[in-house]
Amino acid sequence: MLVAKRTSVWRTRYEVSQDGHLVANWDGSLWRSGGDLNVAGQAFQVRGxxxxxxxxxxxxxxGVVAAADRVGRxxxxxxxxxxxxxxxxxxxWGHAQDLYSDGRxxxxxxxxxxxxxxxxxDLPGVPLPVQVFVLGVLVTMWQAQAAAAS
Structure with missing residues (x-):
């Protein structure tokens, strides 16, 4: 299981750890949907x-490594x-998202x-970069929903 801790009050920055070891960073964009992530020394951009x-x-x-579709539905x-x-x-009513395989x-x-x-x-069987991508997408979505609600 990964644990992502927000590291900045002013920006959407997260440090992602697994078993207490830093494995990735997420840095959300201020002006557009998405951000930048670094997973085990590999840099990726996330654009929405x-x-x-x-x-x-x-x-x-x-090159596209992963893509999310119908986010927010x-x-x-x-x-x-x-x-x-x-x-x-x-x-x-909540923010939690569940991963399903074969209806389970x-x-x-x-x-x-x-x-x-x-x-x-907690996304067993999903490659680490894709797990961090999902995290970034959800954090971006939650932030947009909070901004729309206020």
């Missing part, structure tokens, strides 16, 4: 469309290579507390 419903994770050469997907991961909002819940992404901004990512 104007509505925040589609995101792409790009490598240094600009009850059911949405992430495609990485030939694999498509199915996500579903856990409830209409197999993982989740949740805030660690109701008031905090730290996130627990």
């Amino acid at each position: 469309n104007a509505w925040g419903s589609r995101f792409s994770m790009l490598d240094k050469a600009g 009850k059911r949405w997907t992430v495609t990485a290579g030939a694999v498509t991961y199915q996500f579903q909002r856990a409830s209409a 819940k197999v993982g989740s992404v949740r805030r660690t507390s109701m008031w905090g901004s730290d996130v627990a990512v």
Whole structure:
């Protein structure tokens, strides 16, 4: 399981650790949907469309490594290579998102507390860069929802 701790009050920066060891960083963009992530020394860019419903994770050469579609809907997907991961909002009132495979819940992404901004990512079988991509997409979505609500 990954634990993402917000490191900045002013920006959407997270340090992602696994078993107490730093494995990745997420730095959300201030002016557009998406951000930058670094996973085990590899840099990626995450870019979203104007509505925040589609995101792409790009490598240094600009190639698409993963893509998220229908973000913000009850059911949405992430495609990485030939694999498509199915996500579903856990409830209409919360922020938690569950990962499904063959109709069964197999993982989740949740805030660690109701008031905090730290996130627990439990997505077994999903490659580490894709897990951090999902984290970045959800943090961006949650931030947009909070801004729209205020």
